[in-house]
Amino acid sequence: MTVSNARSSNWRETRCGGGRRTSWRETSCVGGRRRTVSKARSWREEDRVEGKEFKLAGNKLRRPKEQEEATGDVAFGHSLRREALLVIDMQRDFCLPSAPLFVAGAPAILPVVREAVAMARERGVVVVWVVRVHDPSGVDVERSRRGLFRSGRNGGNGGVCVEGSEGARLVDGLVSEDDDVVVVKKRWSGFLFTQLDLVLRRLGITDLVLAGIQTPNCVRATAFDAVALDYRTVSVLRDATAAASPDVHDANLFDMRNVGIATPTVAEWVSSSGWEIGCQAE
Secondary structure (H helix, E strand, C coil), X not given: CCCCEEEEEEEEEEEECCEEEEEEEEEEEECCEEEEEEEEEEEECEEEECCEEEEEECCEEECCHHHHHHHCCCCCCCCCCCEEEEEECCEHHHHCCCCCXXXXXXXXXXXXXXXXXXXXXXXXXXXXXXXXXXXXXCCCCCHHHHHHHHCCCCCCCCCCCECCCHHHCECCCCCCCCCCEEEEECXXXXXXXXXXXXXXXXXXXXXXXXXXXXXXXHHHHHHHHHHHCCCCEEEEEEEEEECCCHHHHHHHHHHHHCCCCECCCHHHHHHCCCCCCCEECC
């Protein structure tokens, strides 16, 4: 018995939209049986992803350069700037003179922080209160602060920013509203062991502005982590943040500027067009 194997095909190429479509019919004869298979392949020279045009570059989709420049962001494709104001540790245990961890510069910046919060709400900027709240036992506090929980300071109750205590509350003059976000932290940075980054990205936040206390500790740690996490711009409001002394405050602002963090005043931030508020994080 003779078995013949033969294969023939015909194909055609058509253009559709911004791309091309190739189709062909392939006929084979194996063992006396005839089989015809239709196949097609299509691709677009330009594709659309989330409403933006991309061009094929090798095996990767890339937006045209003019669109990259217009949005200012290639990695995430954001077309609109969306800010959040992070207000850090403006709590009684840090802001009142009788508090166990009083920051000397805190009272002076309180009116400025209040103004920054008001301006943020007026402009539709998300307000995030980043606060410390600790277990009464001190099990979740830094090693360097465990002594505060053993010594019976803070009105005889021991500890600092203890959950449910007066010291953990926001200082008088600052109020969290229903539309605000509250993030509880246990360490210097607002990002360490918290859901801050998750919440900000879920809200579509691309740019961060920081206020609060104190500059060398929680403000600095949060700002540096924001840069490391690739937020598009990071700004620290220099007249709405404070430390134990102006010299300490200024020295830390200098360090922050060296890593691409902008340090505008509240007035400069408010009067800005929006894109010039923060310096591009590097």
